Amino acid sequence: MEKIASLRGFRDISGEEAEKFVRIELVSRAIFELSGFREISIPILEKTELFKRSIGDTTDIVEKEMFTFIDRNGDSLTLRPEATAGVVRHYLQEALHARERISRLFTMGPMFRHERPQKGRFRQFHQVDVEIFGAAEPIVDAELLWMITRMLDRLAVKYYAIEVNSVGCKACREPFKEKLVAYFSEKKEALCPDCQNRLYRNPLRIFDCKSQACIELGKESPLIFDHLCENCRAHFETLTRYLAEFGVDPVFNKRLVRGLDYYTRTVFEVTSGELGAQKAFLAGGRYDNLVEEMGGPSVPGIGFAIGMERLALIMSSSQISKGLKYFLALIGDKAAAYRIPVIKALAERDIPISYSPNPKSLKSQMRHADSIGTDYVMILGEGELEKGIILVRNMRSGNQAELPLDTTSLAGRLQTLVLE
RNA sequence: GUGAGUGUAGCUCAGUUGGUUAGAGUACUGGGCUGUGGUCCCAGGCGUCGAGGGUUCGAAUCCCUUCACUCACCCCA
Missing domain, CATH: 3.40.50.800 (Anticodon-binding domain)
Structure with missing residues (x-):
């Protein structure tokens, strides 16, 4: 008989890793519930349309990384590649916007992306996902980052960096995109083939490119951070003040951009040098237009996701003293x-x-x-x-x-x- | 999807210019110690050498194909 092995990128979590997962869950619940978050559980499977609309049609996740199939009745269904879309759907479906002024929610569980596995990256992976709806003020941005430091503290994670940037709002982004396209168009021949393609589809992502030529060009290019509208600039400046009050000391990285379309204003990433090529183990940001774009009222939002496998990789072995055996x-x-x-x-x-x-x-x-x-x-x-x-x-x-x-x-x- | 590397015992790995019956450590089981673990000594089982095909008197070793894993790219938690 031929042995049946698990699918590529789908793994069993056992031994020390399983213990770390339990610790992450325990600490998450302790920290987030203290700050008024309540835990929810949402489906793993949703209509494909949900992710197309929230994450963005032209993102890599939607274009080539989703586990999508046609159900028996002809519906296109997708295993969730991230949690925010589902949480927003829940928020609207339960009409939370009409029942409470601010909703603080968190959830945890498996996500699925059809990618080639490598260190810290799998086709089924697990996230803790935290979201706040109904607060546009920068104090909640600061509070989330502060909660993250408390959580990592509690998990004894020492060597990490918090990177923060602002990607602006609609008002400042459209004019900026034109400037950016204008700048890179002049030097189009020097860009790598991928970025020549990105130039018109999603020019902000050129900053993510690792090719030497594009990095060099990016050094001279205009940056969204330097072209924020007045409101976005004020938001960011207030955020930095609050962060100082909370005692959070991030790295401001003007080049930080995110792979999902819905982010506005504050974006952030927490990275560790121990992780290899996938150094970010936590990432998130503000999404002030997403709820409205998903067919709801105009409600601002902000959230982040923790990659549990990646976090487990940088956690030291647990030395919890158990009872006598x-x-x-x-x-x-x-x-x-x-x-x-x-x-x-x-x-x-x-x-x-x-x-x-x-x-x-x-x-x-x-x-x-x-x-x-x-x-x-x-x-x-x-x-x-x-x-x-x-x-x-x-x-x-x-x-x-x-x-x-x-x-x-x-x-x-x-x-x-x-x-x- | 692209590139590179690696597949030999449960685990970590040797295996010479192709040569007879494929090894070690560790782990496991039993014994030395008839009722006492760890250290020590002895014994025992274990392999479709990732899979399929080819070259050869002979293949773990050489060639082809394929699969899996790992790392990297793209992108992302």
């Missing part, structure tokens, strides 16, 4: 009668208990106990049965003690046992 070793059929009663008694008192399903020699059971990091082994055989006791051995020191063989009192006695 116990192991039950049995010799002989008579002793085996105590197995289930003892296991039940300890588990009911929340004491971690393991055993060998097929107890052979005591030696083999001791090896088993040792291999799983047991702190105390309880030994029960003929001798103990005769004396009416159970032996408890401290696996670190080798010292042993005797306790009465009485399942109703055993758990309590173990909890108060002092055995150096």
